[in-house]
Amino acid sequence: MRLKLLAAGLIGIFLLVSGLRPDGLPFAPGGTFSDAAVAHYPAAVYLRHSIVDQGTLPLWWELNMAGQPFAANPLNKTAYPLQWLALIFPPTWHLNILIILHMGIAALGMARWTQALAFRRQAVLISAVAYALSPRIAAHTGAGHLDLLYALAWFPWLMWAIRDWFASSFSARKLVGLSLIAALILLADVRLSLFAYAIGIIYGIFEAARDHRWSHAFKSIAAIPIWAMLILALIVPLLLWQPYLSRTGLSVAEAGVFSLEPGQLVGLVLPQMHGNVETLTYTGISVLVLAMLALIAQPAKHLEWLVMGGLAIVYALGSNSVVWHALVEALPILRWFRVPARAWLIIALTTPLLAGYGANWLLTAAGDRRGQPRLIGRTRLLTLIGLVIAVTCGLFSWVSLPDLAESGRHLLMIGGITGVIIMLALSGRLTNSRLGVALMLAVAVDLTLVGHSWLEWRGEDEWLTPYTQVAEALRADNADRIYSPAYSLPQQVAAAYDLHLFGGVDPFQLQGIVEAIADGSGVRAQGYSVVQPPLTGIDGDDLRGVNRTAMPDTNVLGRWQVSHVVAPYPIDHPRLELLDIIQGTYVYHNLDYRLEIDPASVPRWAADQKGLPDTATVMEINRATGLTMVTSGVAFAACLLIYGLLTFKAR
Template identity: 30%
Template sequence: MDRSNGICARLRKRALENISDRAEMRKLKNNLEPNLDKNDKTQISTWLIVLIFLIPVFVYLPGILGKIPYPSDSALYTDLMLTHYPNALYLKQSIIEYHQIPLWSSLIHSGAPFAANPLAGLFYLPGWLALLFPLPEGISVMLAVHAVFGSWGMYQFLKEENIGEIGAIAGGVAFGLMPKMAAHYGAGHVSLIYAISWTPWLLLMSRKDQKGWKTGITAALLFLADPRWSVYAGMFWFSYDIAHRQEQRFRTNFLYYLRSGIIALLIASPLILPMYEFVGLSTRLQMGVDDIQAFSLAPTKILNLIIPASGGNPEWYLYSGGIIIGLFIMQVFIEQLRKINRFWSAWVVISLLISFGSWLINPSWLVNLPIISLLRVPTRAFFLAGYSLTVITARSLDSIFVGGLGHKRLSKIAFGLSLFSLGMALSITYLLGKFSIIAIWGFVFLFLLSSLILISKPIAKERGMIGILVGLMIVDLFGAGIQSYYRKDKNEITSREVADSIKGDTDKFRLYSPSYSFPQYLAAENGFELTDGVDPLQVAAYSEFMEKASGVTSQGYSVTIPAFNTGNPALDNTGSMPNAFLLGLLNVKYVISEFMIDNPDLHEIPTGDQSYLYVNGFILNRAWIEDELICEENYQLKNSKKISNLEFSPNRIELTAYGPGRLVLSEVYYPGWKVIVDGDAKTIEQAYGLLRSVYLTEGEHEIKFNFQPITVYFGLGLAAIGWMLAVWQIRKDK
């Protein structure tokens, strides 16, 4: 009998090794997994499932109720208020006040393309739903919606992976509660969270979409949410599809990739084309190795995997959950489960290696790689580890705790983990000299997991234990997530008396600050325009001009204008000498600073605010006509000709001017701007190396500047073709 069993075992092993058809391999593997009946949903109430998937909403609830998330209590900035809230407010105001969808933004940098900026989210239509709510609360509402959407997508994906109901539910909610996602919410990385929420749906398409049309649509929406994440998600999806695709015929697979790629490119064209143009004219091309590898994960931060801390930098937040880490370790010691999970385990390792960045390899060759050379912050790749750990968790819960796979070894593993977690918790407490719940958080839940296994025998029959375990996992992830960011009242950060000092000025002007004393969200709320600002995409010519105008030289690539070389805006540029005349060319009337500026051309105005307020003695109007170049010596020529009826809207500027002479508009020269003089199209010339100008003959002229970027319009046309083609083919294939 023993001999017969041995022969059968060898034959079974040989069959597994020689099967070439992946569908059969997948079927055989699934038979090895003792899962629940995938169609048996009677054990879990539908309403309970709905309530479980709504749990991620509570991570974003403080923001929905009016709080502003920050990375820490000492953090002064968050991208939510730096970028996403001002952009959303500008979009909303443009539609309401001007009845225009803005393609150009006048918020910062004396104007920049809005449609070409991926952080504007202009072509990611789901993000527009935030405008239906008060801002910035509406953004948190949409982040919560995306978290639930991503959770549901993960649940559907796990079901397609032949994981049982309980495991799929646990994995789905674990994805939505991913603590690293909550930490990035504190940093205000709105578009990143939007895009990550599409990742489960992209991988799901590999299972459900046979032709590639739906895959292309999903990939396009992910790209429109955040192009940066699409690089990581694309590699992740492609490797998954190659590893799991059932179809072996080259032609069928080639057509699938071709269709999905074409549809994705077509639908994403409204952003791809103008962004490509913008990047080519931006400082992004100046990034060096240090910029690409910014915030690489130091090996000393590896304990962040089990300790929910980041040292104040959410990019280094790695905590995945004590229970999730425990399940990952357990499945390593169960051969069948380890083999099935090897793809996901490999990506845990790969994403961690990518996160190490410059600590692991010499990255000098990265600057020569297309696309990759434009990316920063390699630790973002760790979201792929979070995804992979979620899949491993779901399969482990399903196979071990529901099916009883490998339960004979679990007691030994659990005993070892319980000793390890208890020892680490006690050691950390001793070293700190005090009790810190954050420091031992992960070890506490690792200990609870181990203890629960030790007291539950036989594990396959303890159906109540799986509920307790999933509940503990939810508490673990939610608790870590809600503690990963700090919450401030909006009135704590938006009250500046200096704003009241200039609110009454009805002139058209811009502001400049060498110390970021007038934040972008405050400018957007009060209708002010800035020459400085924070954005990773900047027109290179403008950045070069501002180095001279601000008196601040940038030490390489910077996301801010002016640069802050040590990251302390309040002090970094102390002693800098702004060029009042060059600022005047940009229509800068007021300069606001945290430190005193010793410049005779800037006249201080007393305020009740802690900041210094100066009026520029060389203020120039937003438009003027000149017979010769204006400089400090002939500054009075600015009033020699008359400009009237000056009207501004996001995509159009209209005015009446009297020639002859050169009309100079204090607006950034950029492709896509057209000028019409008395109904005839004219050529826009560059003035002072940066501004727009047009020559006028003698007499009165009606002038219109219109922003009509061909890249946007052509991209919209391609997107329309892509949508029609995809919808037609999907309906046809039904």
């Protein structure tokens, strides 16, 4: 019990060190934007408003992109059951509760999986802490990629369910459980389901081959109909809108964005303390060392993890890999998933597992040093060599490479501590209880120091309050749609003040709307962009000069019911009337605006725009979306009830 409390306490300390606050949202230190504020906060605000205040299903919203589907957009998470906690808690509280909850789910899932693999108690908790505090989990949380956190939390549960499926005889309870977990991953994040299902299939093949349980593998097909019912609310609307989406025509180059560079594999030992989260490869030097112990002690036993790791690296290299190019050419649907470097998240899962294996072996070897004298001797020698290398590389990076000085100090400290702990254990100078605590503390300190450099919390005074005067001025002037060439009115502010944007930030975009925004903004950029209009002329995170040379077409803006334009710079246009300058933001009235489309109509689009469905088609898709939401909701409730009853009966 004390070890469990220690593990929970270490995760809690990590969150507190990162500045967790219920009225704040996660950001990357030094970063300007966070998807938690830009995307997840508005979604929570609107879901709550639609159900609680209006009493209607959230099928459509006018927040951004000149109005578009809400429930059909996977980013808004209406098909993910835990998102509905937004009905109970205020938006910031809701998102923070989900962050804490999913870190707990991740830790419990890894603990459940490693318990099923017969790990010692200390090794179970080491794996659980190593996964919950994984640098990629922390960094994606800091970037506001909360949907990735939600999906990653269920990865170890899927692996446990597969292990449980093959470990004993077939049962309806296991069938329902497997279906539920597989569905939750896809509903949390469609993109990561590609990797979860891939490693799940590989794991299942190895499990079936290990015990010659191929009949179990074939019986698992029975989970597909249940899984399909659970994901209807996401898949059916997405398929219905798919012909109209801009993401459909992604090129190979666009799909390969943020491919991993071979040189970035150095990040396995020298932690990247800032930069692009998508190319972060650090899993923890303490975690990596323990994982290497597992491979040294029992290499044949861990073949499946080596296979998964190798495949993950090849895919993560993306445009730097011939194999990835061949795959996306042969299977164009893979382009839709973009960001191949996210395949590294497979390694972020398997390395903590292997670390648990390594800790398990070390605890056994330290308790019975006479059982494997040659292996222990070889391991001590390799540990000593590794310790010397860590100290040498750490010192060299610290002293000679200014850009890597912090990484070098970290390698020197954590690598040195981990190596000393292992040497003491193999020399019989640490009891098992002390060894377990020492390893857990080393892992927690390692990952907390790195995670803290990727994650912090900021209050509304930084991402909402600075824009309130502009928002209130627009409301006072009865603004209809608002166009902002340089994102001067962020989406979270628009959501809080019920303002509607012509453009915005969202990977779910209708091609016709993208073209309309290009016509109205005068910004024409090649290729796919999650921001509309695309940010041309951006300097780092400074948006003050973005799209400054682009001249908007006020007639097009008027047809799309854009009444106001806000920008961080003056716009010299005869049909834009300056209303005010508020804290450096220029607020203009569009003289070509006339209220021509009923504010209550859905969709509220200009009638002459190509590439968009007509009103009847939109209403038909919305009805289908509502029906699938109800169907999947009933299916989830039924599956949870059945699983609970079968679990109670089994006990």
